Amino acid sequence: MAIQPEGKTGMGRRRKVKKIWVAMSTPFQANFFAPLIKELEGEYEFLVTAREHDRITSILTAKRIEYLTVGRHGGRSLTNKLEAYADGIREMLPIVQKEAPDLLLTERWPEAVRVAFGLDIPSWGIFYDERETHVNRMVFPLVSRVFSPRFYSFQELFQNGVTDPESVVWFNGFHTCYLKGESLSGSNPYRRIGLNPPVLFVRPEPEFASFFPKHEPTLERAVRIIQKSGKANLVVLPRTDLQRHRYESLGATILDSSVEDSPVAHADVTLGAAETMLMESFILGKPTVSSIYWTPSKPVTELHRYVRHSTEPGEVAEYVERFIDDDEEKMAFAEKASLLVRNMDNPVRLMINEIRKLSEEEPAEVSPRxxxxxxxxxxxxxxxxxxxxxxxxxxxxxxxxxxxxxxxxxxxxxxxxxxxxxxxxxxxxxxxxxxxxxxxxxxxxxxxxxx
Missing domain, CATH: 1.10.10.10 (Winged helix-like DNA-binding domain superfamily/Winged helix DNA-binding domain)
Known part of the structure; x- marks a missing residue:
């Protein structure tokens, strides 16, 4: 089956988009696609599917977005991943056949992209992690449009399954620039649970990710040092029951419910080993400290040029306490981040513009000036x-x-x-x-x- 350019019929005319399918397999996607859905819901119908994993559905509930729960995470076992992949396709297929969307938006959920391809539905994806080559090569050969940071070259995308340079929509900055220009709409979740500033928000490592190595207690040791100092209220958003137990034993407050805004939005300092959430913190101008100890992706390598980073618990704690103690240091970080972010693109805004173009008449070619x-x-x-x-x-x-x-x-x-x-x-x-x-x-x- 040949992959038609999105929005086109076999005769070269534009394919009318009336219903958009958004498939979410990670918490990032719930936050990323929410502003797109909110802005376009008056112009298009939406089918939203989400797998039950790492609070995705609770984020959508907090954002008041209707969804269908489909699929599950296969964990780290290849056999379990294969079973989850097959089950996900079986669950999705009748839903998508019935709803008949005209376009799929996802990060790179293999099951969703495979179903869309089988039903001749154009799909758009987001490339921002070159480490998961096996997933990328399952997804991007079937995707008709790819949104990618300019950190990457086309050669790097090609190695991960992107074959058509014309399919790439490049943007400056991080994929978390979806937060650029977005206003906060939710109330402060930390005040609701009785915590006063300064609040240190902590997000642990993605232990289910295929690129994740053996767990190291870098973050827990840093949290223990900071907790002993008593300089901030520590709030942790764990991914697993094991992580919850680890941080409860250190006396940290556990954030149980999902919130409408990114949790970093109302914190004073962000600490962690969660790549996307650290980038969100930077985009929002929040003092950010990274304790990532495994091989970073290219965007994370870029992020580490702008934020504090260490794998030594004592140094991590020192960076955090410096931000907590020194208002001038916090202001300097926010000013520098703001200056850099101004020159970045909001990928959601680019995606919205590309969707709307599908409904426009094709313009006559104009010679470039x-x-x-x-x-x-x-x-x-x-x-x-x-x-x-x-x-x-x-x-x-x-x-x-x-x-x-x-x-x-x-x-x-x-x-x-x-x-x-x-x-x-x-x-x-x-x-x-x-x-x-x-x-x-x-x-x-x-x-x-x-x-």
Whole structure:
């Protein structure tokens, strides 16, 4: 079966999207897709399916999103995973056949993507973890549109099953940028259970994940040190009963009920080994300390450039206590995070725009206009706003020649808008704080004049 581009019929006309199926297999997806559903529910019908795993359904209940429970997590055993995969497909198939959606949105739930493919339903996925190659290669060859951070090259996506460069929608920043620009809608869950600031929110490691190695007590030891200091109220959101027992024995408060906002939104400091929640904390400008001790994904490696990270319990505790004790340090972190996040894209907003495009008439082709010198300068600063790049990568990203780049880089360096970094891996460039502010000012002017 050939994979048709989403929104197209075999004759090349746009395929009308009236009903969207959203399939959620992780808590992140419940939070990620919620604003999309809320914004588009007046324009499209929705079928939401979620597996019963790690509070996914309780998050949807807290957000007042209707759903059907389908499927289960197979755990770490390959045999159990296979059984869960087969059972999930059997459960999904009659539901999806009856509901007849026109488009599937998911992160990369294999069962959902396989059912959609079998029923000729276009599916869109999100790529943000290169470590789970086996899952990626099950999913992305069947997905018609992939949303991916620019941390990755297409070659890396290709190694994980993405075969068509035209299917990729690139975005700047982390997948957790769905929180960018979102207002808090829920009440403070910590006040509801009688806890006063400062609140330290702790999320333990994903012990069910296929990439997860043997458990190490780094986080528990750090929590024990912090708890003894008495400087903060510790709240833990465990994933398993075993994790719950571990942290209850340390005297931490357990967050039993899911909340409408991300739990980090109302905390004063976030600590943990939960990759996505640490990124959420950073996007919200919350002081963030990572204790991740296993091989990180590329986005996590990028995150560790901006947040405190250690695998030594004493050092982890020291970082946390410094944030709790020093308001200036908290403010400095929030300011730096805000400046960086301004230059990131909200992937949910991109996805909403792409969905709405499916209902538009296909525009006539327009010849691209030449960019102004100002636009070229801004494009170069933008290309190095989040991560250092080699000159060759800047040329490709900004679409300019080497001779043009050489002259412009000299100008930007002289004006302290980008800075050169010489490493063992070669020469790199990255935007300075002044460069980031210039991008923000430029966007503000464009928005005021042309929005």
């Amino acid at each position: 030449r960019r102004s010198q100002t636009e070229i300068l801004i494009d170069i600063i933008q290309s190095v706003s989040l991560t250092p790049l080699r000159p060759t990568h800047i040329m490709k990203s900004a679409n300019i020649s080497y001779n043009e780049l050489k002259k412009i880089v000299e100008t930007l360096e002289r004006r302290r808008l980008i800075a050169e970094e010489n490493t063992l891996g070669g020469k790199f460039y990255q935007a300075t704080s002044e460069g980031l502010r210039l991008i923000e000012d430029y966007k503000g002017v464009k928005d005021r004049l042309f929005a």
